[in-house]
Amino acid sequence: MCQLLGMNCNVPTDIVFSFTGFAHRGGHTDEHKDGWGIAFFEGAGVRLFVDHQSAVESPVAELIKSYPIKSKHVIAHIRKATQGQVALENCHPFVRELWGRYWVFAHNGDLKHFAPVLDGAFRPVGNTDSERAFCYLLQQLRRNFGDTPPAIAPLKAAIDELTREIAAHGVFNMMLSDGSALFAHCSTRLHYIVRQYPFTQAKLSDEDLSVDFSEVTTPNDRVALIVTEPLTTNETWMPFRAGELRLFVDGAPVDDG
Amino acid sequence: MCQLLGMNCNVPTDIVFSFTGFAHRGGHTDEHKDGWGIAFFEGAGVRLFVDHQSAVESPVAELIKSYPIKSKHVIAHIRKATQGQVALENCHPFVRELWGRYWVFAHNGDLKHFAPVLDGAFRPVGNTDSERAFCYLLQQLRRNFGDTPPAIAPLKAAIDELTREIAAHGVFNMMLSDGSALFAHCSTRLHYIVRQYPFTQAKLSDEDLSVDFSEVTTPNDRVALIVTEPLTTNETWMPFRAGELRLFVDGAPVDDG
Numbered sequence: 452m453c454q455l456l457g458m459n460c461n462v463p464t465d466i467v468f469s470f471t472g473f474a475h476r477g478g479h480t481d482e483h484k485d486g487w488g489i490a491f492f493e494g495a496g497v498r499l500f501v502d503h504q505s506a507v508e509s510p511v512a513e514l515i516k517s518y519p520i521k522s523k524h525v526i527a528h529i530r531k532a533t534q535g536q537v538a539l540e541n542c543h544p545f546v547r548e549l550w551g552r553y554w555v556f557a558h559n560g561d562l563k564h565f566a567p568v569l570d571g572a573f574r575p576v577g578n579t580d581s582e583r584a585f586c587y588l589l590q591q592l593r594r595n596f597g598d599t600p601p602a603i604a605p606l607k608a609a610i611d612e613l614t615r616e617i618a619a620h621g622v623f624n625m626m627l628s629d630g631s632a633l634f635a636h637c638s639t640r641l642h643y644i645v646r647q648y649p650f651t652q653a654k655l656s657d658e659d660l661s662v663d664f665s666e667v668t669t670p671n672d673r674v675a676l677i678v679t680e681p682l683t684t685n686e687t688w689m690p691f692r693a694g695e696l697r698l699f700v701d702g703a704p705v706d707d708g
Numbered sequence: 709m710c711q712l713l714g715m716n717c718n719v720p721t722d723i724v725f726s727f728t729g730f731a732h733r734g735g736h737t738d739e740h741k742d743g744w745g746i747a748f749f750e751g752a753g754v755r756l757f758v759d760h761q762s763a764v765e766s767p768v769a770e771l772i773k774s775y776p777i778k779s780k781h782v783i784a785h786i787r788k789a790t791q792g793q794v795a796l797e798n799c800h801p802f803v804r805e806l807w808g809r810y811w812v813f814a815h816n817g818d819l820k821h822f823a824p825v826l827d828g829a830f831r832p833v834g835n836t837d838s839e840r841a842f843c844y845l846l847q848q849l850r851r852n853f854g855d856t857p858p859a860i861a862p863l864k865a866a867i868d869e870l871t872r873e874i875a876a877h878g879v880f881n882m883m884l885s886d887g888s889a890l891f892a893h894c895s896t897r898l899h900y901i902v903r904q905y906p907f908t909q910a911k912l913s914d915e916d917l918s919v920d921f922s923e924v925t926t927p928n929d930r931v932a933l934i935v936t937e938p939l940t941t942n943e944t945w946m947p948f949r950a951g952e953l954r955l956f957v958d959g960a961p962v963d964d965g
Contacts, residue, residue, distance in 0.1 A: 500757075510771065539750040552833060
């Protein structure tokens, strides 16, 4: 199975510290060596880096660790192939355009007997269950709402319904962002944390590295991190419930009702 | 105006030498400093690197110059903004999926009064005439051929007709690839060269750098390079005719009839 990392912030923030620990799992402290990828929103634009080399060996991963790209929405993935061969077109995150916005998607899990009818608006390029699920999600959103993007509450309700439908086929931990919000769905394992004032020191669990966030933030910054397994040893990560879809906006989870 | 660089090969080849000269035009030997981008097909997958920094200052461009990514189809672009602000979503190349393949597009030129009706299947994320033209092109290809991709000859004929229609609005030098072929249309300026056995030395016109291709190739390799302005001083570049669309497959232009 793969690992997911997401970040949602109220101001553009770099992910160098968290990505350093996360990338270590790609072939080093863990077995996820069949490629990796990371997507950063910058305004409406997206930078997508994908590589079918393991994250610990990839020169592109080295760049990400040393070059602080600032973003309000980041989704990263390291892959342990379950369906689809090791190839660039099967690396997550995947990107498509809907409603004049880019959508970024990554999946951890395994779907069985999942062959939805795709009408041609969004078709997989590779051969993973994950890209198939992403194409189906976007197709159904466009069918539900037509050419006009909905407000956030009906959008979340539609994504909630679709993720339940897809998750009936197996494990479907996933992250999805359109550059204005980040949706995270948990089938089995997902954790989050909100870092905000007063910031403290954090210590990576995968590498001997600490950062004192109070030195690199302002009191108004707020950052939500969502990840398969907690990245740090001295912070309290909140587990998702099985079947839960959470919406993150401006660095915090948006609670319903 | 912007500059374009395309490469089409019969075996995966790195573009380090040509990109080094080309990137030099991004803020150094030329004024194209409003961002840049490069897309590499690797099988069905695409690696896209875009940056709104000038190519001479970008750490990502440094990576491309030092990391030999091998590809059969590459499209690169350096931008001098004419329409649309300097922002990541306005950097070329643009990527969309049609028929379960990624399509990569970059444009040099300026289109006036170009506001085609877009039905929602492909919508621009940024606000350039270029991305609008790309969305229109793919929409019309899907309308013409439905859900089944055509053979290469009718595809070329359709792209030829569409580029003439778009070019009636101004300057439309462009490159387009679906990972199996590369199309290049010239409104005003475009040149190409085919490098094949016996390979010789080439000397960049923008930087004091030479490469002896006979040392880094096999006798079966064939590489077509297409570019706004010739990149080397000691090779004979073929100018495109105005209004000409050329199709490149396996490192060579495919002549009609």
